[in-house]
Amino acid sequence: MGSAAARHLALRGKSVALIGPGEPRSKATDQGVFASHYDQARITRRLDSDQVWSLLSCQSISRYADIENRAGRDFFHDVGSVMAGPRSGQGSDFVAKARRVGAKLGIEHDVLEGAQLAERFPFFRFPPGTQALHEAKGAGHINPRLHVAAEIACAQTDHCIVVPYEVTHIAESSMGITVHCSNQKRYSAEKVVVACGAYSGRSGLLPDPLPMKVFARTIAFFELGEAEAARLRNMPSLVYVPPDLSCDPYVLPPVMYPDGKVYLKIGGDPEDVELSGDREIGDWFRSHGDANVGAFLAEQLLKIMPDLDFEQITYGSCVTSYTKSGKPLIYGQTDRIFALTGGNGAGAKCADELGRIAAILMTEGKVPKGLYEASFGP
Numbered sequence: 155m156g157s158a159a160a161r162h163l164a165l166r167g168k169s170v171a172l173i174g175p176g177e178p179r180s181k182a183t184d185q186g187v188f189a190s191h192y193d194q195a196r197i198t199r200r201l202d203s204d205q206v207w208s209l210l211s212c213q214s215i216s217r218y219a220d221i222e223n224r225a226g227r228d229f230f231h232d233v234g235s236v237m238a239g240p241r242s243g244q245g246s247d248f249v250a251k252a253r254r255v256g257a258k259l260g261i262e263h264d265v266l267e268g269a270q271l272a273e274r275f276p277f278f279r280f281p282p283g284t285q286a287l288h289e290a291k292g293a294g295h296i297n298p299r300l301h302v303a304a305e306i307a308c309a310q311t312d313h314c315i316v317v318p319y320e321v322t323h324i325a326e327s328s329m330g331i332t333v334h335c336s337n338q339k340r341y342s343a344e345k346v347v348v349a350c351g352a353y354s355g356r357s358g359l360l361p362d363p364l365p366m367k368v369f370a371r372t373i374a375f376f377e378l379g380e381a382e383a384a385r386l387r388n389m390p391s392l393v394y395v396p397p398d399l400s401c402d403p404y405v406l407p408p409v410m411y412p413d414g415k416v417y418l419k420i421g422g423d424p425e426d427v428e429l430s431g432d433r434e435i436g437d438w439f440r441s442h443g444d445a446n447v448g449a450f451l452a453e454q455l456l457k458i459m460p461d462l463d464f465e466q467i468t469y470g471s472c473v474t475s476y477t478k479s480g481k482p483l484i485y486g487q488t489d490r491i492f493a494l495t496g497g498n499g500a501g502a503k504c505a506d507e508l509g510r511i512a513a514i515l516m517t518e519g520k521v522p523k524g525l526y527e528a529s530f531g532p
């Protein structure tokens with residue numbers, strides 16, 4: 155979100171510094187801040203049970219190609235996406251609401267059930283009564299690391315400078331803003347936007363508390379051999395609500411990771427465990443997640459894909475930041491200090507639009523009317 159805000163502010167001719175460290179070299183030992191985008195794949199789709207999230211994604215996805223072209227790096231994999239859940243009874247809201255939003259916004263998708271669904275995606279096994287919405291185009295997954303890199307490359311083309319240090323303190327006076335960094339340097343600015351993910355509520359950054367909770371997340375990675383990865387090459391991203399509502403897993407198709415191996419990933423913790431403060435968040439990021447949750451997720455994946463042939467399962471950790479409103483937070487806490495955070499587990503795909511809204515708010519004083527019915531305030 156921060157790199158997107160920097161891109162949009164620089165595009166508007168503003169003098170911009172993007173301050174924040176890069177990804178730690180050693181996740182297990184680093185004592186600095188971490189980010190929720192340190193991964194190779196995040197689901198992207200326009201359909202959503204919530205119209206605001208759907209609009210945010212539509213806007214962002216419509217700009218992926220332009221960002222890729224300008225930056226000279228690709229981050230979007232157009233493999234399609236599926237939202238599946240019960241057609242009727244408990245849990246049916248998930249698909250029904252997304253269908254309504256899709257119809258209202260004119261989002262192209264197929265509705266699949268029964269034999270048609272099994273034939274289209276032979277690698278998935280859903281219980282009878284499952285309805286699936288398939289977005290064949292303009293959906294799939296993005297590489298969030300490369301997305302951030304592309305946003306930064308575009309911002310730099312428009313003269314944004316990058317300062318790779320942590321911010322320790324932000325001070326406001328009648329003269330403006332002073333940003334204190336971990337390299338002992340200070341930067342003066344007219345305005346500042348705090349887009350520090352799970353660390354946005356860290357003391358010394360924003361003047362007011364944020365109505366946002368940070369939750370621990372575990373992910374299970376299934377390592378695949380070449381033949382299995384090839385068998386699943388047409389697999390879309392999946393978001394699924396099972397009829398017993400025991401969890402709401404999401405599954406990413408096979409993706410190559412920096413270690414040269416191909417992994418299929420499942421996430422969707424059955425319970426929310428809150429983390430508070432830098433220490434707890436950092437300790438969680440440095441860990442491999444919760445092995446019990448990982449085993450639960452692995453079991454869910456093997457229910458959805460019982461024929462999956464895998465080499466081994468490993469677990470990873472991440473965090474998500476949930477707001478009271480269920481929407482992202484993009485608002486001014488003073489005339490000069492703005493908050494841009496609260497991905498609610500869905501902020502990667504629409505980060506470019508969230509950054510654009512922050513840039514408009516900072517330069518024009520209000521969020522554009524008409525497009526969004528929701529405000530992004532606290």
Ligand SMILES: Cc1cc2nc3c(=O)[nH]c(=O)nc-3n(C[C@H](O)[C@H](O)[C@H](O)COP(=O)(O)OP(=O)(O)OC[C@H]3O[C@@H](n4cnc5c(N)ncnc54)[C@H](O)[C@@H]3O)c2cc1C
Nearest residue numbers: 155174189190191197321350351353472497500501502503
């Ligand atoms: C397991 C998992 C799966 C997810 N799946 C999806 C998905 O499929 N689709 C989707 O759209 N979203 C998904 N998300 C959510 C998405 O990853 C987040 O919403 C998104 O990364 C949030 O972006 P952000 O910019 O707010 O924060 P982050 O990505 O966390 O970035 C915060 C940045 O702030 C920097 N920072 C922190 N503190 C400081 C400081 N003091 N000074 C300077 N810089 C600082 C960090 O270094 C980092 O660069 C998932 C999240 C998780 C954890």
